[in-house]
Structure formats: structure tokens, C-alpha cells
Amino acid sequence: MPRKAPRPCRAPGCPKYAAPGSAYCDEHTGQRREAEAARRGTAASRGYGSKWQRERLEYLKRNPICVECKRARHVVPAKIVDHIVPHRGDQHLFWRRSNWQALCKPCHDRKTAREDGGFANPRR
Secondary structure, three states, X not given: OOOOOOOEOOOOOOOOEOOOOOOOOHHHHHXXXXXXXXXXXXXXXXXXXXHHHHHXXXXXXXXXXXXXXXXXXXXXXXXXXXXXXXXXXXXXXHHOHHHEEEEOHHHHHHHHHHHHOOOOOOOO
16 A cells, blocks of 8 residues: 655654654654743643642542542553643642542543643633
């Protein structure tokens, strides 16, 4: 079966071809990742420092099963403490335990995609 023709990198003025499955060449993919990381800041600067890690572990000890899977009568270990209502930087909402739920990674990824408008799409 024939292969798809390589696509040009979407970075302005770049003469290279995009990496398979990407819109950018390897060089610009790395640059975009670095720029995104700088824009987001560190986990600690977003509120996910050592205090959060302690609280998260304690919450998961008390709530070890994914709440979404449990509703579907599956027993799947939870790995993530999710904010039911996205806090968007609101520290009061961030620390409100009634706004937390235990989720497995696949359920968390689906919830985040719904909230953000799809996988890897910016929130609208």
C-alpha cells in the first residue's frame, strides 16, 4: 500500500518535512513543547506541590476506586484526584475536598477532553 506523501512543517519559513503524525518537524515539535511547558509553569507553581501530593495520597488511600468505573460496576484502582469543577486557579475551589473525586487515568483523560473541547485542543 502506498505511503502518504510527507507534509511540510507548519512553522513559518521552515523548509523541513513534518514528522509522521505531527504538523511540525522534529526541531519545531521540541520548540513548541518547550514553549508550552514555559507557558504552563511548573506543577508546583500551579498548586501541585508537596502539600498537594500529601493530600492526594491521603485521599486516594481513603478512596481507592475510580468513581466513574464504580458507577459502571467495575473495580478499577484510582490513580488521580480530579477536581469535579475545574478550579482554573481558584485556590478555595482547589482545596475544597467536596470538589475532589478519585479517577483512573482513562476516565480522567475522557473527562478532561470533554471539558477542554477534545484531546489536545485548547479550552474554548
